[in-house]
Amino acid sequence: MRVDPWQAPLALSGQPLPFGASEMSFDPLAQLAREARSGDLQAQRRLFEAVAPALLPPLRMILGPGHRDLEDVLQDALIGILHGLSSFRGESTVLHFARRVATKRAIDVRRRERTTSRKLERVRQFDVPGPPTPRETIVAERRRRHLRELLEELPEAQAVALAMRAVLGHSVDEIAQVTGVPFNTVRSRLRLAKEALRLRIETDASLGELREEKS
Amino acid sequence: MSEAERDEADLDALLGAAATDLAADGRPRAGDDALIARSIDGAIARTKAQGADRSSSRKRSAHAVALVAAVLVVATGAFGWIEHAGIARRIREQTRAPEVMPRSSRASTPTTVPPEAAQAVEASSAETPELSSTPAPQSPAIDLTAPELFAQANDTRRRGDAVAAARQYGALQRRFPRSPEASLSHVALGRLYLDRLVDPGRALAQFDEYLVGGRDGELGEEALVGRALALQRLGRADEERSAWRTLLDAFPRSLSADRASARLAELH
Secondary structure, eight states: OOOOTTTHHHHHHTSOOOOSHHHHTTOTTHHHHHHHHTTOHHHHHHHHHHHHHHHHHHHHHHHOTTOTTHHHHHHHHHHHHHHHGGGOOSSSOHHHHHHHHHHHHHHHHHHHHTTSHHHHHHHHHHHSOOSOOOHHHHHHHHHHHHHHHHHHHSOHHHHHHHHHHHTSOOOHHHHHHHHTOOHHHHHHHHHHHHHHHHHHHHTOHHHHHHHHHHO | OOHHHHHHHHHHHHHHHHHHHHHHHTSOOTTHHHHHHHHHHHHHHHHHHHHHHHHHHHHHHHHHHHHHHHHHHHHHHHHHHHHHTTOHHHHHHHHHSGGGOOOGGGTTSOTTSOHHHHHHHHHHHHHOGGGSSSOOOOOOGGGOOHHHHHHHHHHHHHTTOHHHHHHHHHHHHHHOTTSHHHHHHHHHHHHIIIIISOOHHHHHHHHHHHHHTTOOSTTHHHHHHHHHHHHHHHTOHHHHHHHHHHHHHHOTTOTTHHHHHHHHHHHO
């Protein structure tokens, strides 16, 4: 069964993520978040335990599954969620909020790494020829790579909109709502990001060869 | 469908395909539970350390305010005595003379304030820059107090520079070995070695230092958990088993009790 691309990240987290005011009133984590914000250590731990499993998928999607700092980034994201609760006004469920914080943290990490030698390591790793793999696997790998690199290279606002769409599965409406940015601005940012993705894929010589092989 | 709508649909399809590819990387993996548990432990330890840091910072500010108030009382008394002695005019003339002019930021401070009082004002201003009209000069590390060194190390750790933070915690422990901040820093440094610097041997030494120092204080539970985790990573199963039991004996309602029990069952 093919997973709906916009729901896949949510489905993978194993938890339903309702979005919208009506569901928010039943947010099962709202009370826990209030207690955690007040400094209750037990509540903080319970909140972390509740949200952490849902943070790993977006972190892995953005950082890559074998990222060496995944554990540290998750820890930083949990601390960031706790700090962010003071300004959280219930624009979404607590779980949505937590996933946004983690997504933003992962984007920050990628963008920071862009300026370090790690990127070179990644590129070298990618360029090492491995065992033969089916064409579909190669195409998927390159699309993933292009999307991740775009998160590093696009202007930050576009990168965040792109991640919220592609990683968290938010609609344009939802992104506008939680970021407080007009609908048309979000749509415009997403369009620019998608065009950048298309440009990268169309100018990727390897993908061109693969397309020619197929035809 | 218009050309623009078709183009938009093409772009959506392209992004949808890329998102599906990405989603494959987000699938759960073996070992996720342990990874999550370690991250939560680390986050809780950092939250506790930040709480302790804020608490010591508040105490430091209160002390500084009290010190400034005391110094002002002394200085006011000294100035009153000088006025009474009829030499104030001469002192004011002296303060206008360039060769005895004090620093511009303290132009109104009489030069005849007892030197020890002036030094105290200077010291308290340096500790509480918000009370000074000009920014305090950048103090070299050698002049930092234990709370300042601790705060500096915590800031460095929060910025993600684990190596520099470890060095600063080490400096705190060497220079102020008996301070409460040095005591707390053993747990913070232990977690750094454990979680970020991948050095469970040194982590264990830090947790042990905290525990054998007779400081069964607010981070005792964290130190015991850290100790058990360090032993686990060192592969010292017998000692790890004993460490988890110690944790359960000392903190039967520990937030890590489930984890300890599970690990004990695995080690059995």
